[in-house]
Amino acid sequence: MAADLNHDGAADLTTINEASTDLRTFLNLANGSGLFQEPFLDPPVGLPTAASPNEPADFDNDGNTDICLSAYSGHVFVALGNGDGTFAAPQSLPVGVHPRGIAVLDVDGDADLDIVNANFLANNLTLLINDGSGAFGAPTSFNSGLSAE
Numbered sequence: 001m002a003a004d005l006n007h008d009g010a011a012d013l014t015t016i017n018e019a020s021t022d023l024r025t026f027l028n029l030a031n032g033s034g035l036f037q038e039p040f041l042d043p044p045v046g047l048p049t050a051a052s053p054n055e056p057a058d059f060d061n062d063g064n065t066d067i068c069l070s071a072y073s074g075h076v077f078v079a080l081g082n083g084d085g086t087f088a089a090p091q092s093l094p095v096g097v098h099p100r101g102i103a104v105l106d107v108d109g110d111a112d113l114d115i116v117n118a119n120f121l122a123n124n125l126t127l128l129i130n131d132g133s134g135a136f137g138a139p140t141s142f143n144s145g146l147s148a149e
Contacts, residue, residue: 010028012028018050021050021051023067025041047071059112062083072100074095074096095141103116111132113130125142127140
């Protein structure tokens with residue numbers, strides 16, 4: 001994921017690592033070289049399980065980039081950004097069987113970004129409504145009209 005995580009005008013890089021189950025952020029040097037600080041910010045943000053598909057957003061409306069991730073464990077994770085390149089510990093949201101795809105959009109028209117994910121083995125979608133503070137209500141699942149087979 002590329003986003004300006006520390007408000008210096010340069011795109012920083014966060015990698016989502018399935019094998020080590022974590023997020024690692026490399027801050028852009030912001031000196032025009034296109035290079036990043038080494039090593040990554042420590043410690044990395046741990047995830048309870050491997051995650052991959054991801055989308056950046058500002059879920060709590062504080063001006064900082066947050067991230068949501070989908071994982072085979074049946075969960076979507078939301079890590080709120082702290083504004084300095086780090087993230088708070090992710091909240092785990094149960095969504096269904098074998099989630100893979102994820103999208104961020106304002107489903108209910110309240111100007112807060114909500115999450116929809118695709119559950120591969122369940123052949124359905126799950127909607128998570130944001131209350132505007134980065135907290136999400138109970139998941140609502142609905143048929144996708146498609147089959148994984």
